[in-house]
Amino acid sequence: MPSLDPFFTEWAERRPGQTRSLGRASALLAALGLDADRTPVLGVVGSKGKGSTATTAAAALSAAGLRTVLVTGPSFRSYRERVRVDGTSVDDAVLDALGARIDAARRDLPTVEESGGYLAPSGLFLVAGLLRAREAGADVCVLEAGMGGRRDELRLAGPEVVALGKVFAEHVGVLGADVVEIAREKTLVAGERTRALVRLPQTPEVAAEIDAALADATGGRVGAEVVDPEAEGTEPPPALRPPGLSAASGVLGAAAAARMLEHLGIPGPDRRTLHGVLATVRLPGRLSRHTVPLPAGRAPGGEAPDAEVVVDSAIDRVGVAAALAHARGLWGGVDHVLLCLPDHKDVSGAVEVLGGLPVTAVRLPETHLRFEHALPPHWGRMDAADLTAAALAALGRRVLALGTVYFTGRVLEAVDAPTDRLFG
Incomplete structure (x- = not known):
């Protein structure tokens, strides 16, 4: 380190x-x-x-x-x-x-x-x-x-x-x-x-x-x-x-x-x-698609398909809508959305776009970020410290993770995404 x-x-x-x-x-x-x-x-x-x-x-x-x-x-x-x-x-x-x-x-x-x-x-x-x-x-x-x-x-x-x-x-x-x-x-x-x-x-x-x-x-x-x-x-x-x-x-x-x-x-x-x-360029956190690692003790090839997550650093209505359309194009549907937008981002726009989808709002620990915007009462809540591969897998097989780069980096860490090489 x-x-x-x-x-x-x-x-x-x-x-x-x-x-x-x-x-x-x-x-x-x-x-x-x-x-x-x-x-x-x-x-x-x-x-x-x-x-x-x-x-x-x-x-x-x-x-x-x-x-x-x-x-x-x-x-x-x-x-x-x-x-x-x-x-x-x-x-x-x-x-x-x-x-x-x-x-x-x-x-x-x-x-x-x-x-x-x-x-x-x-x-x-x-x-x-x-x-x-x-x-x-x-x-x-x-x-x-x-x-x-x-x-x-x-x-x-x-x-x-x-x-x-x-x-x-x-x-x-x-x-x-x-x-x-x-x-x-x-x-x-x-x-x-x-x-x-x-x-x-x-x-x-x-x-x-x-x-x-x-x-x-x-x-x-x-x-x-x-x-x-x-x-x-x-x-x-x-x-x-x-x-x-x-x-x-x-x-x-x-x-x-x-x-x-x-x-x-x-x-x-x-x-x-x-x-x-x-053709070799890879952009983690920009509509990148990742398999969620198997929980400890679970052997590959079981009856349940592997969970996947699409990660995108969308911060406004337009970006959230584009990411949702992309994920639906890949999977045909989305089981759950993780959203992490501090108050200075377009929280209202994201709420409108995500509509009735199952959503969990994630709160980051950074003290300079505020998370006080009113959210739909049926949305779940999660602290970023609780974001693990197991937590992602528990949300469904098709999870869309959206929000600030501080958050998407944590998602990439949770799924052990390769980030050291961007091209070549």
């Missing part, structure tokens, strides 16, 4: 009113020599689907023969998964070594009080990815932003190519007062080094704000390129896109990878090679 203190110490010790400090993060990058000597970066921002976009982009770049470091978050089962080389998580020893180097440089910085803020864990994993890329001789980094925008450490990395997913009203009041302001904030991850921004179709108001913000960030050098998943011939073909609502993210990731290859002057892979690698 790697030591996580270097990544979480300042966040855990933060005082009321303290915020993350990009100035401190910039000083850390300079102390590690990453302000100038760093691997080319493809940055991924958006309101949803960043992990699917980043993973597809990394797989497409690997198909072209590039050694690729991928940084995503949150993790599924282990923090090692936050940093991957060619789709595979670093091991404990590597993460420990990265953390030790970061911690040594951090200790030479001015204090948190002098810096005016702390180093955020998501930014420190991004720094770890940049370090690992340099050590491993990687050709390119694919870095997923946290919330994204000018206040995200990704901006400090200076992405040459930006992939901007669909923007909607997530983090209202944090990144902006409405979706237009949020779109502007996310676009401002671009900067002096940016040479291309590829985005999914947006509403006219959001598209106009993205164009204006991009012009401001790049001095008018860069114009947004729109990739439409519905256009005929768009890569990859539908059969090789991630399932459900993540399909558009796969298209965006492939398009952004193509722009990065153009920037680097490297020929793209032929379609057969590209499709072969994309």
Whole structure:
């Protein structure tokens, strides 16, 4: 088990009113020599689907023969998964070594009080990815932003190519007062080094704000390129896109990878090679299907069929409806739904979509999350600590698990899902 203190110490010790400090993060990058000597970066921002976009982009770049470091978050089962080389998580020893180097440089910085803020864990994993890329001789980094925008450490990395997913009203009041302001904030991850921004179709108001913000960030050098998943011939073909609502993210990731290859002057892979690698992409927690492990003492091949669970990080009405339709398409029906949505997610929308289905609401222990939204009285209740393979199997043979990534990671842990390798 790697030591996580270097990544979480300042966040855990933060005082009321303290915020993350990009100035401190910039000083850390300079102390590690990453302000100038760093691997080319493809940055991924958006309101949803960043992990699917980043993973597809990394797989497409690997198909072209590039050694690729991928940084995503949150993790599924282990923090090692936050940093991957060619789709595979670093091991404990590597993460420990990265953390030790970061911690040594951090200790030479001015204090948190002098810096005016702390180093955020998501930014420190991004720094770890940049370090690992340099050590491993990687050709390119694919870095997923946290919330994204000018206040995200990704901006400090200076992405040459930006992939901007669909923007909607997530983090209202944090990144902006409405979706237009949020779109502007996310676009401002671009900067002096940016040479291309590829985005999914947006509403006219959001598209106009993205164009204006991009012009401001790049001095008018860069114009947004729109990739439409519905256009005929768009890569990859539908059969090789991630399932459900993540399909558009796969298209965006492939398009952004193509722009990065153009920037680097490297020929793209032929379609057969590209499709072969994309066919290996696996996205845990994105409509992923898993067999629930047999209870102790039960031999395989018994009369009762194995229970299965489909796991998806749906957080709103649209996502829940898409996941329910997907599960019904696989199984013909759903025996039970596990749902874990804190109050700031679209709980009302999920309640409407799930209707009269048997549902158990799961409560997480994280103190910053609230679970006080009124729920149908016939729904069951469960604490996340009680989530085991046996508990899943007891709900039926066809279980749909939906909710925040903190929850879906626990489900993947319960069924011992493979999460260390995303492609290849």
